[in-house]
Amino acid sequence: MGWLSLAIWTPIVFGVLLLALGRDDQAPLVRWIALIGSILGFLVTLPLYGGFRLGSAEMQFVERAPWITRFNVNYHLGVDGISLWFVLLTAFITVIVVIAGWEVIQRKVNQYMAAFLILSGLMIGVFSALDGVLFYVFFEATLIPMYLIIGIWGGPNKIYAAFKFFLYTLLGSLLTLVAFVYLYSRSGGSFDIQTWQAMPLSATAQTLIFFALFAAFAVKVPMWPVHTWLPDVHVEAPTGGSAVLAAIMLKLGAYGFLRFSLPIAPDAAHEWSGLMIGLSLIAVIYVGLVALVQQDMKKLVAYSSVAHMGFVTLGFFIFNDLGISGGLVQMIAHGFVSGAMFLCIGVLYDRVHSREISSYGGVVNTMPKFTAFALLFAMANCGLPATAGFVGEWMVILGAVKHNFWIGLGAATALILGAAYTLWMFKRVYFGPVANDDVRQLTDINAREFLMLALLAVAVLGMGLYPKPFTDVMDASVQNLLAHVAQSKLN
């Protein structure tokens, strides 16, 4: 059993174990097992980074075993520079989320923890699958735990949100399934992603495949105009659900573009890049403006996620190395930052039970330690230099300017808008005099919350100050991808 398999199955095995453990009177035991499971799950991903050969675009840690022989489906895993960091990010965020749900969740604790652990394994599976069916199975299976997480532990309108989440994302991915099956028959009976990438395809086929894949990935990212599910879902999901959703699940879509859309249908990707850039810029500018007027903190961060992910897709479709690497760095940074932002909102929500910006004011007076963390994450969200948020945005803007000055200019406005909506929210919630009794009675974060936010703060600062480990890993794979995409696959 290789490291990738361990990374996938460790959390899943612990999750199933928790399901078997059962009742709520064993909650303390359940929490500790969940924590051990998530930490073990994170530890087994570390050798992936340690043993990763830099400078190689090859798939590494490859595992391959026949799975469904009748359709030539293989249990085929591997990571390259594009996917490696997401495996680590997923395992890391899972640890944080388990800590975040420690006291907050009192009902069906074992199912809550199990759902997150299983979800973690499945998402790592998505990032490391090299077989179409395997990818699809992991990709779709993530819907089940997330649906339950939103529906069982969510807010007042949770049922609407759970259905919207499930059906919206299922709509997209079903078309992808047809595209996969089509690729299978066109390739003479192979579900191997690398075979698909190498296979010539006519222009029509490429366009159809591109849009079938687009349906799944654009919904997941989410790109404008199919982003409407995200704010609704974020608002209703429990804090941990929001954090995982923003930090990792959105990345599944963006990752899909890089792993499937661009290499399998490069000509179509070039042909439709104008559309993609247009949609991305709308997400960056228009959705940024929408974020500005939100009254609900979670909604605001949700729209900010859409805007940030717009940056990512913009980077991908300008076809230069700054753009793609920048997009990838932005994805990881956004994973840390958005996760942290949602956890901060969760900290406030647990105490006051309101997400409205207007319910707060002057939080800094009662929660100074917490405010310090929140400020750091807010700054990272607006892309302040020396935080994680800066690196990716800067690279994408540089890449965009290289591609076309006006696109670069449009992208750069995001920095202004991002600063505007984040800081304005920050000012209203944290600064000023104490607004009401709820805020007056706030208690500062306890050791558990401190630990969780500190871990994220270290990640955000570390990535901002020294992004080299991230870009080094990606470099060879991104170059390889660009070279591949530059070649026409028309026959």
Next chain:
Amino acid sequence: MIDKFSWIAVYPEIVLLVMACVIALVDLLDRGGRRTAAYVLSVLTLAAVAALTAMYARDGRTVYGFGGMVVSDPMANWLKCFAAIATLVTLVYGRPYVRDRGMLRGGEWFVLSLLALLGTFVMISGSNFLVLYLGLELLTLASYALVALRRDHAVSLEASMKYFVLGAMASGFLLYGLSMIYGATGTLDLAGVVKAVGSGQIKHQVLVFGLVFVVSGLAFKFGVVPFHMWIPDVYQGAPTAVTLMIGAAPKLAAFAMSIRLLVEGLLPLAVDWQQMLAVLAVASLLIGNLAAIAQTNLKRMLAYSTIAQMGFVLLGLLSGVVDGNVAPAANAYSSAMFYVISYVLTTLASFGIILLLSREGFESEEIADLAGLNQRSPLYAGIMAVCLFSLAGIPPLVGFQAKLSVLQALVSTGQPLLIGLAVFAVMMSLVGAFYYLRVVKVMYFDAPVEQVGPIVAPLDVRAVLSLNGLLVLVLGILPGALMTLCANAIVKMLAT
């Protein structure tokens, strides 16, 4: 002259028939209200028959008996094996249910179930128009009686009546179609029919005229639109244990009979019947899924879901022959076979849960009755959720693998029309996901409506149900063996 191979070919049927008679007699001596002797004997018989057919199937031989009237090939034997297991599981799940509802005044529940299974077996093995028809009648007559088994229950009787009238009409259709084809070809034997039709000497219109009626009869058995009217009423009206009895194993028979009639008998007419199946499939997927949304009764919702699921089976059946080329046939038919088997497996578990939640005087058939099941029993809620997600085709459950194989069969034909059908089918399964999810929502997100006692279940029910639920998951993760089994069976069937 009946040779010894003929007897070997029908051993399972003989065992079933003899045991059905024995159980009827033994039951006369049983004065207890629980009918323990009949139950134990039935379960043992079914287990023995399942083992026997599995042994035959593993042997892999194709044996014709009684001058080609019946055939015992791996496809038949595997289907029989699964049908016997399905009936066995139904008896286990249904035992507390039928006892509480006064359906055990005599041993009919067991005897009729075995006779229905015998009919199923004959349908699966028939290689002759009359034998197939005989099996069909045996199955349906036993089913009519089963539906009416609660003779003091008006809804059941109404369902039985409806089933009988419509079923008789469908049998008439089928028989009429078969007689047309018999008139044109001069033979009742499937091997003879396929030869005669393939020769091209026979007037096409006559054959197609007969074919329309044959397909209608089959469509009634599958319960696909527009021959679906009986399904919701009978599913809802019949006692739940009987619903399962007519909803599970007979689907295998319907599949086998379609293969026998359409493929073994009328393959040269594939272009014609594939078009008919396509219309039926599209209508079923559309109406089944849309109508299911509006249901509040769980059994009725599952009935409409069955209609939609059978649409998928037809999709598998209709992608076998492309432009007169039969190369994709093995792939297509084995995907349909896999689909139907996985459907039966999932149906068993989901109805098993409904049966489990029913108590004396309480049917638990409204969707709302499942409210808060997760709080009452995470295990049963988990099993039901696994089944529903499987029916919705979400990986990693067996329903997904089944949908994948059918889609693969459709798309790999390369025909734009069939690829379009595949896209339509997945869009419809999105609609399907909605109503399956709604049940999951009720189980997991809603609170229990009233204070109800703990769920009590005998050990055998709990064990079989857990195993059944687990299989839905395990076969989703490791479907290879079952897929290969289906593929080999179909290949052997096509080769002869």
